[in-house]
Amino acid sequence: MNPFASALLAWFDRHGRKDLPWQHPRDAYRVWLSEVMLQQTQVVTVIPYFQRFVSALPRLRDLAAADEDTVLALWSGLGYYRRARFLQRAAQICVSQHGGELPRDFESLAALPGIGRSTAGAILAQAHGLRFPILDGNVKRVLTRYLGIHGHPGQSAVEKVLWQHADALTPIERTADYTQAIMDLGATLCVRSRPQCDGCPFADTCVAKRDGLTAQLPSAKPSKAIPTRDTVMLILRDAQGRVLLERRGPQGVWSGLWSLPEASDHDGAWRAAQSFARIDDAQALPPFRHVFSHYRLQVEPLLFDEATAHRGIADNPYLRWCDAGERAALGLPAPVRSLLLDL
DSSP states (O other): OOHHHHHHHHHHHHHOOOOOGGGTTOOHHHHHHHHHHTTTSOHHHHHHHHHHHHHHOOSHHHHHHSOHHHHHHHHTTSOOTHHHHHHHHHHHHHHHHSTTSOOSSHHHHHTSTTTHHHHHHHHHHHHHOOOOOOOOHHHHHHHHHHHTOOSOTTSHHHHHHHHHHHHHHOOSTTHHHHHHHHHHHHHHTSOSSSOOGGGOTTTTTOHHHHTTOTTTOSOOOOOOOOOEEEEEEEEEEETTSOEEEEEOOSSSTTTTOEEOOEESSHHHHHHHHHHHEEOOOOEEOOOEEEEOSSOEEEEEEEEEEEEEEOTTGGGOTTEEEEOHHHHHTSOOOHHHHHHHHTO
16 A cells, blocks of 8 residues: 555544444445535534435435435535536436436546546445546645645646546545545645644645645635626515526526526616516515526515415416425525525
């Protein structure tokens, strides 16, 4: 075993995380769910979502057969909802083409929607002990600092070098533990800001620590201005306390989720509200900002209370009046769910 892997596993045996819910049992389905949920999300946030998800859909076949609204409702709050759709689509492919299981063949596994090279490696290494490297955000941070690799890790040339090192350092023995260990090191000690180098098993051999570069590595992504888009969200609430929801289209953010109707300005909001229901007045609620990876959304909520629905709205598959109980079972964007809970 190479010295890096030996030192990392010795640290893992003393300090690694061994009681995460997807480790007991550590089967392919549970590892896969956790890996997808952990993309751009911290462990402490993921744990309750994971537990709720596997409680409702304990097997891959359950996920494949579930109603999409159920899947999105279970995912609601984790963001990046395309990940949830890819999960279900991949599960359906596994049922139709792989006997209801995630394939153990790397090429077949990596070809499934939303999986790719690193996630496939993590599944095969952790669930089956097979020697495949991974390169998630935590691993990129550990390797760029340990080896002193400059350049943004998302750039293809830098990522290619990182993959070469990740493969060379992954041992044949204890591959599952090594995979968890290098993720744990990045998540608990070699963190983005103020890494805890004194507790790191590589404190004496890390290039970034030696050269005082822990704040500079990994190299930052070249910055560009993030635009802001303004929208007015319409909250039409009838006398029974039901709120009008609209299913978003297949493209753009929150695609396929149930959300609130929107308009670009107040005049457009009034026209849209009048097309849905008879209304008398509107109340402006406190505005808020929601940040996506590529733009900021400035939201002004407008409440139309005591609205009376026009006939035919309930027959539209993309519009429905929902009470609080019905909303809880739907996939709603997290800021919309929070907004409605505060009413």
